[in-house]
Amino acid sequence: MKLRNCSGNGQRGLSMVGFLFGIIIVALLAVLGMKVVPTVVEYMAIKKAIVNAKNAGTTVKDIQVSFDRQRETNYVESVSSKDLEITKTGDGFEVSVAYEKKIGLFGPASLLLEYQATTASGMANKSKP
Numbered sequence: 001m002k003l004r005n006c007s008g009n010g011q012r013g014l015s016m017v018g019f020l021f022g023i024i025i026v027a028l029l030a031v032l033g034m035k036v037v038p039t040v041v042e043y044m045a046i047k048k049a050i051v052n053a054k055n056a057g058t059t060v061k062d063i064q065v066s067f068d069r070q071r072e073t074n075y076v077e078s079v080s081s082k083d084l085e086i087t088k089t090g091d092g093f094e095v096s097v098a099y100e101k102k103i104g105l106f107g108p109a110s111l112l113l114e115y116q117a118t119t120a121s122g123m124a125n126k127s128k129p
Helices: 016-056 060-073
Strands: 085-089 092-106 109-118
Touching: 016 060, 016 092, 016 109, 060 085, 060 092
Parallel strands: none
Antiparallel strands: 085 092, 092 109
């Protein structure tokens, strides 16, 4: 039997250290995602609630009551009707809200997310999670 010379054709693949490093990175990203996703879901519920409250109310008090009702059913804890900025315009009312959510990561490290939403048509594209 003749042996082939394999110089230049070394083994390919992932080493054990490289594999563990990759798994650690994926796990950290998964944990971060599990902490951030609920805040984004809550933000979407708040955004939907301010739009529904604006459409349901003809006075500031009506808008606040409608928002509080939706807040209770959607389990929104970060914002209350007192946090809403309600301004009268020629077409009716515009409702906006801005708040921060701080997520503890580990030890002294934390992540600060700033959310803002509005029903103003010109500012709808500028609302950010």
